[in-house]
Amino acid sequence: MNILQIRLLFILLLNLLWAQSDQLENLTKSAGSYQSVYRDLSNTAIPLEKEIDPNKYYLGPGDQLHVVVTSLENKLLPGQEFDLFNAETIEYYVLIGPAGELALPSIGQFSTRGKTYHQIKEDIENTAIFKSYKKVMITVRLAAIRSFKIQILGAVEYPGFVTVTATDRVSDAIKSSKGVQKYGDNVIVYLDRAGIRKKIY
Structure with missing residues (x-):
């Protein structure tokens, strides 16, 4: 095998390795969209002087909420009320719209106009329990500030x-x-x- 053939073989091997690394990267990106439901998709944190008071912070267009609804209907291990590891979980990252509207599929639509973060949090929790689910655990947090x-x-x-x-x-x-x-x-x-x-x- 002469030097030219060796060089060609080396170039082919490099191309193959490059193609495989690209495929692996694309696969990783694709798999990333199906990661754990608890993966944090919120925006970069904004430096705050102190924590936000839920009773004084009025929600508005551009604020983002993170809502996790976990159904506790699937029973059961002996002696346990429910099994969180097998519970069905639905997660939403939602932006409040230009008119102050907030839409949560299977739960409902809410108006945030003139309402505090605490009030909307209570509205979501009460509606989810009353309208859509029987036994649920609900987490609502302010994920990003407008x-x-x-x-x-x-x-x-x-x-x-x-x-x-x-x-x-x-x-x-x-x-x-x-x-x-x-x-x-x-x-x-x-x-x-x-x-x-x-x-x-």
């Missing part, structure tokens, strides 16, 4: 639109515009919402 654009005007370094989250403060929005100008006054701040102006500082 973000939206607001307009910063006045004596800031870069007036215009900035992206903020529902937990950001007014001072965070001003910082996103690179702060107040040298001759600006950071104690005179107004919030304009729905045509109504309110002095904050």
Whole structure:
């Protein structure tokens, strides 16, 4: 076998190895979509100053909820009420729509307008128990916080639109515009919402 044949054989082997690695990667990606139901699909965590109060946080378009409904109807091991390892589990990652709508297949549709996270959590739990299932264990958590654009005007370094989250403060929005100008006054701040102006500082 001469040098040319050896080189050709080596190139063919490299191509085969490359093709196999591609197939394995594609298979891994494909299998990934069928992983455990408890795999976390939520967005990247947003740094928070402190935990969110469920009774004060009002849900809105873009918030994401993670809902897990586990049926406890399939019995039973001796001496046990139910077997969690064999329980049927349904999982939802749902975004609240532009009109504040929240749709959970087989459970129902909910309106989040003017409602807190705690209120919606209770609505989902009560509806699932009453309407769809007899014995269930329900977990509802806030998986991701919405973000939206607001307009910063006045004596800031870069007036215009900035992206903020529902937990950001007014001072965070001003910082996103690179702060107040040298001759600006950071104690005179107004919030304009729905045509109504309110002095904050």
